[in-house]
Every structure is written in C-alpha cells, then in structure tokens.
Amino acid sequence: MEYQVVIPAAGQGKRMKAGMNKQFIELHHQPIIVHTLKVFEQDDWCQGIIVVINEAEREQFHTLFEQFPIKKVVSMVSGGAERQHSVYNGLKAVKNSEIVLIHDGARPFITMEKIHELVKEAEEHGAAILAVPMKDTVKRAFDGFVAETVERSSLWAVQTPQAFRISLVLEAHEQARKDGYVGTDDASLVERMGKKVKIIEGDYRNIKLTTPDDLLFAEAILSNWPSC
Ligand SMILES: Nc1ccn([C@@H]2O[C@H](COP(=O)(O)OP(=O)(O)OP(=O)(O)O)[C@@H](O)[C@H]2O)c(=O)n1
Ligand SMILES: C[C@](O)(CO)[C@H](O)COP(=O)(O)O
Secondary structure (H helix, E strand, O other): OOEEEEEEOOOOOHHHOOOOOHHHOEEOOEEHHHHHHHHHHOOOOEEEEEEEEOHHHHHHHHHHHHHOOOOOEEEEEEOOOOHHHHHHHHHOOOOOOOEEEEOOOOOOOOOHHHHHHHHHHHHHHOEEEEEEEOOOOEEEEEOOEEEEEEOHHHOEEEEEEEEEEHHHHHHHHHHHHHHOOOOOOOHHHHHOOOOOOEEEEOOOOOOOOOOHHHHHHHHHHHHOOOOO
C-alpha cells in the first residue's frame, strides 16, 4: 500500500489575522506545516510529498524542510487563487502513484492510522474522505433569518485528507475547470461526476486551524497528543 500526498499550503491565512501565512505559526516551537508534514514523513506508505506554496515563500519553506528535516518533499509547486487551483497544480506533479491524498497544511492533527484507513478505502472505492458526525444543529439562513433547519442525522463535518485514485481526481478537477465550477473540497468535484465517495469517521481533534481561537484548541490538543 502506498501513496503520494498533495499538501495545499499556499493560502494567505486571512481569517487567522496573524499577518502571515498561518502555516508558519509555531506550536510548541514547530511551525504548523512541520507538524502536518512530519506525519507523512514518518509513514512508510508515503512515497512523496508535494507541497503547494506561495512563490514568495519558496525560500522560507525550503529552509524549514532543511531544518526539521522533511526529506520526503519531492516537489514544491506554485499555488493558485483558490484552494482548488492550488490542489490541481499539486496533482499535476504526482508521479508513479495510483493513490493520491490531498491534505490541508493547516490540519496538523492527522494520524497515520486514519491515513492508512483512507488509503485502503480509496484503493477499493476510488474515493474516500474523513468526516465527523455533526454535533450541532445546522440551519440555513438568509438576511439574518432562518430559512430551514437541516435534518442532522445524515450530516457530516468533512475534513482532510481526502484520498483518490489519481486518474479519477484529475479527471474531476479538469471537468470542474471546463465547467468553471469551484468547490470547497475535492470530493465535491468527484461527486458532481456521479461517482461514489466513501466516508470514514475521523477524529474531532483533526481540526483545521482557521481562526485565532483554533490556536487555543490546538495547544490543548498538543498537550495531550501521543507523539509529544
Ligand atoms: N489559494 C489557496 C487557498 C488555500 N490553500 C490552502 O488550503 C488549506 C485550507 O485553506 P484555508 O484554511 O482556507 O487557508 P487560507 O486560505 O490560508 O485561509 P483564509 O481563507 O482565512 O485566507 C490551507 O492549508 C491553505 O494554505 C492553498 O493552498 N491555496
Ligand atoms: C477541504 C476542507 O478542509 C474540508 O472541510 C475545507 O472545505 C477547506 O475550506 P477552506 O475555506 O478552503 O479552508
């Protein structure tokens, strides 16, 4: 069982309000992106890491990968205006791997156990994602008023990694580009082609560090994280 992983890390971190790309924010003396990449670095199933970056940060990333060290980075490619464009640029750099994982650089709390579950399901089904059952009630609202309450029992909060057969996810991205469709995750591009996507129950700690309060949650998670 083996795979390559595309790590989109070319965002601006606007919602984090840190005045920099949040990938470089340090948690326990280690940048977020290093926490994330270390899991793949230590996974024997991982045959290569493709990091999608802002060109202006190439030297900064290169220095980090030398310092920590992260030896499995096989390519650093430029990002695009949207996450989807960045991922597509990364997918084009995948070589000699049937299975590709796509994982947000801003999600440092992924585990090898969940990665391996995803790879096996992607090999069987062609597409597999991590998600956790919604704990809150979800409502749709317009102009400040509730329009509807969405029935909760079938709702999932979707995470990354998302795992795919490379041919399927490349085709889905190319179709989305042709159609001018931009989704908020990669699985939605595969779904819109009518393909089935397997859901695997993830871990509520696999949060995406998006807003300042997520750093508080991250500190609490790290204080009880097995590898620290
Ligand atoms: N054009 C983009 C936008 C996002 N990302 C990456 O996709 C992941 C998830 O995106 P998000 O959490 O939204 O990060 P940002 O876009 O940086 O955050 P914001 O929307 O607050 O600016 C992050 O690792 C981010 O670096 C990317 O590679 N290219
Ligand atoms: C891909 C994702 O992490 C799944 O929940 C999420 O959609 C990314 O959203 P963002 O706004 O690009 O961070």
